[in-house]
Amino acid sequence: MKIDTASEIPIFIQIAEQLEDSIFTGIFQEETKIPSTNEISMIFNINPHTVLKGMNVLVDEDILYKKRGLGMFVKEGAVENIRVKRKNKFYDQYIATLINEANKLKMSKEQIIQLIERGYSNESH
Amino acid sequence: MRAIEINQVSKKYKDTLALDHVQFKFEHGKIYGLLGRNGAGKSTLLNIISNRIFASEGTILIDGQDSKDNELVHELIFCMSEADLYPNLKVRELMNWTEQFYDCFDKQKAIVLCKHFGLDQNKKINALSTGYKSIFKLIVALSLQVPYVIFDEPVLGLDANHREMFYKLLLEDFEKSQRTIIIATHLIEEVAGVIEDVVIIDQGKILLQDSVENLMSKGYSISGLQGDVDMYCQDKNVIGFDELGNMKIAYVLGELDERQLNERLHPSSINLQKLFVKLTESGGTF
Numbered sequence: 084m085k086i087d088t089a090s091e092i093p094i095f096i097q098i099a100e101q102l103e104d105s106i107f108t109g110i111f112q113e114e115t116k117i118p119s120t121n122e123i124s125m126i127f128n129i130n131p132h133t134v135l136k137g138m139n140v141l142v143d144e145d146i147l148y149k150k151r152g153l154g155m156f157v158k159e160g161a162v163e164n165i166r167v168k169r170k171n172k173f174y175d176q177y178i179a180t181l182i183n184e185a186n187k188l189k190m191s192k193e194q195i196i197q198l199i200e201r202g203y204s205n206e207s208h
Numbered sequence: 209m210r211a212i213e214i215n216q217v218s219k220k221y222k223d224t225l226a227l228d229h230v231q232f233k234f235e236h237g238k239i240y241g242l243l244g245r246n247g248a249g250k251s252t253l254l255n256i257i258s259n260r261i262f263a264s265e266g267t268i269l270i271d272g273q274d275s276k277d278n279e280l281v282h283e284l285i286f287c288m289s290e291a292d293l294y295p296n297l298k299v300r301e302l303m304n305w306t307e308q309f310y311d312c313f314d315k316q317k318a319i320v321l322c323k324h325f326g327l328d329q330n331k332k333i334n335a336l337s338t339g340y341k342s343i344f345k346l347i348v349a350l351s352l353q354v355p356y357v358i359f360d361e362p363v364l365g366l367d368a369n370h371r372e373m374f375y376k377l378l379l380e381d382f383e384k385s386q387r388t389i390i391i392a393t394h395l396i397e398e399v400a401g402v403i404e405d406v407v408i409i410d411q412g413k414i415l416l417q418d419s420v421e422n423l424m425s426k427g428y429s430i431s432g433l434q435g436d437v438d439m440y441c442q443d444k445n446v447i448g449f450d451e452l453g454n455m456k457i458a459y460v461l462g463e464l465d466e467r468q469l470n471e472r473l474h475p476s477s478i479n480l481q482k483l484f485v486k487l488t489e490s491g492g493t494f
Contacts, residue, residue: 086401088397088398088400088401089397089400089479089481090479091424091476091477091478091479092477093420093421093424093425094400094401094420094421095421121383124379124383125376125379125380125383127401128372128375128376128379128401128402129379129401129402130239130379130382130401130402130403130404131379131382131383132238132404133401133404133420133421136421
């Protein structure tokens with residue numbers, strides 16, 4: 084995890100994104116405890132209230148839940164929730180920007196499809 | 209109420225008005241950043257809050273008590289000073305005196321912190337380097353168990369390792385004590401993650417007070433051809449510009465106006481430091 088305090092992205096969003104990524108890649112497993120606000124706060128020199136705010140974003144998205152007196156845990160099904168969320172974002176994040184850039188470069192739809200096919204065939208080699 | 213309440217505070221020095229009817233409060237249990245350019249009035253304000261100088265007008269209430277000439281306030285608030293008092297005393301001696309003066313001084317903690325930072329307690333204050341002079345003052349401030357602690361340029365002269373160490377100790381202390389910490393500094397990027405709320409003072413007035421996140425969500429930049437940018441900015445609250453040849457970058461406060469965007473205009477977010485610089489450069493209002 085790395086937090087960039089000079090970034091334009093609000094720190095609580097960075098915390099949420101990094102935690103989400105760690106859950107998705109299996110660093111924090113479902114039904115296990117994640118580090119406390121305290122621990123994260125001290126490692127990255129981030130205000131604990133900001134860390135908590137980042138965690139609460141993931142609570143709202145059904146990725147984390149709070150066990151009273153024990154801390155934050157990864158919810159069962161969290162990885163699947165993240166997968167669905169990222170799939171939903173896939174169009175905006177990749178396809179829309181791809182088409183936008185292709186238009187600027189005056190590349191045709193056929194050329195783009197060809198490139199995608201080339202990408203897949205490179206991968207299978 | 210648990211807060212430092214600053215009510216219509218003004219300070220005049222002969223012809224200059226250093227503070228002009230300042231009105232806001234520091235709530236209990238938060239870490240604040242007090243930002244302002246050189247000569248904006250930060251130190252004057254902090255000196256009034258901590259009872260070192262008096263306001264020409266207005267009052268300061270600390271947890272509801274008037275701070276002026278009030279002995280009780282000394283167990284509530286501590287301001288790390290920039291002046292080196294008692295330069296001929298040894299670190300150890302000065303710590304003993306501090307213990308005499310403040311009931312709430314945790315000397316054991318101070319000794320542990322000295323070792324942590326590698327501060328030699330047998331050295332005289334005036335024999336310490338700039339960095340270690342700051343470190344000594346930080347140690348005293350961190351070891352006083354008062355509910356309000358103010359750091360005025362806390363990392364002056366500290367190397368990168370000692371700065372990291374300080375922010376860690378500060379957060380550890382905050383986690384345990386949940387007191388109010390006020391950091392006055394020019395190193396905005398360094399404290400951007402540590403502070404929760406920001407107060408910006410400019411030309412003796414409070415320019416704004418907000419949470420770091422709110423502030424960042426309110427500001428954005430828009431870049432493109434000069435004519436396009438000028439057109440977009442017509443009815444916006446613009447706090448500053450940068451120009452690069454034909455390209456113009458405008459820094460704007462408020463909501464992004466999607467209807468007036470076109471493919472030649474590029475909006476992006478701005479960080480806290482940029483916001484601060486632009487806000488205090490123009491002297492604009494928020």
